[in-house]
Amino acid sequence: MRAVIQRVDTASVTVDGEITGKIGKGILIFLGVGENDSETDIDYMVNKISGLRIFPDSDGKMNRSVLDDSLAALVISQFTLYGSVKKGFRPSFTSAADPQKGEEYYEIFCDKLESLGLSVEKGIFGAMMNVNLTNNGPVTIMIDSKKKF
Secondary structure: OEEEEEEEEEEEEEEOOEEEEEEOOEEEEEEEOEOOOOHHHHHHHHHHHHHOOOEEOOOOOEEEOOOOOOOEEEEEEOHHHHOEOOOOOOOEOOOEOOHHHHHHHHHHHHHHHHHOOOEEEEOOOOOOOEEEEEEEEEEEEEEEOOOOO
């Protein structure tokens, strides 16, 4: 699995002109599922993302997590995180999971985040979405469950 996490003051996702998910202060997670991912990858990502110390403590150091401060998460499915441009200019998405597996793992990921007590908002899997955000910092972190970066 791959994720791009952004620390945000606000974030929302709109589908066909309707807001389907909206948060205040928290994290925006763009989540991609790979063809070789398993539930172990989901657990790794849930643990790593929920524990990321990217929020400031009283001294202004990034030392607190989204869970520490009871913040929210907006999770957007994004298979394009598996886009490869090693050959040519058109991205290849052959290492992304098929849509059925992608949606299943996306939902499991969101459910597991929620089970930790995190308020989770979502986009609509497979839909054309418009995402709006106010990045705080800016703070943007990339995570790969296979530890490729």
